[in-house]
Amino acid sequence: MSLGKTIKKIREQKGMLQKQVAAELNIGTTNYNKLENGNREPSVKELQQLATLFDLTVDQVLNFEDDMPKEVSLENKTEMEQFKLIQQLEEEDKQTVMKIINTMLTKAKFKDFFNKNIATL
Structure with missing residues (x-):
């Protein structure tokens, strides 16, 4: 079409x-x-x-x-398009996605902090 x-x-x-x-x-x-x-x-x-x-x-x-x-995928989308797709989720699903992202970001910051401080020992 x-x-x-x-x-x-x-x-x-x-x-x-x-x-x-x-x-x-x-x-x-x-x-x-x-x-x-x-x-x-x-x-x-x-x-x-x-x-x-x-x-x-x-x-x-x-x-x-x-x-x-059709099925929509986040692959090959700009960050803005990805964010808009996430914003279209139902509130509970949106909160779940945000919790996962927050957890991953926190783990990355702790890992970075740990690696920097271990390197100074």
Whole structure:
């Protein structure tokens, strides 16, 4: 499925009109229509705006299938994209991820501290 058709499908599933999305992107309805029809590609900024508007990540928009996005992986994502994906988790899952990260960071700091102090003995 083309990106334009994917964007149209998501927009329709969200119950939005083309003119609403065009206004959010700050482009004319004709330009937006060209985007959905595949006559022009969205800019990176527009793609980011669409993802925010649709409450999805850019990755989820690009890999959208049927009613659900494809499996999303943190591999090969920027730190900002990774953080946005984590922020979409349910609160309990988000807290669990943050506890794991905090534990790993604390272990790394203790290991670094230990290695520096042992080296001075």
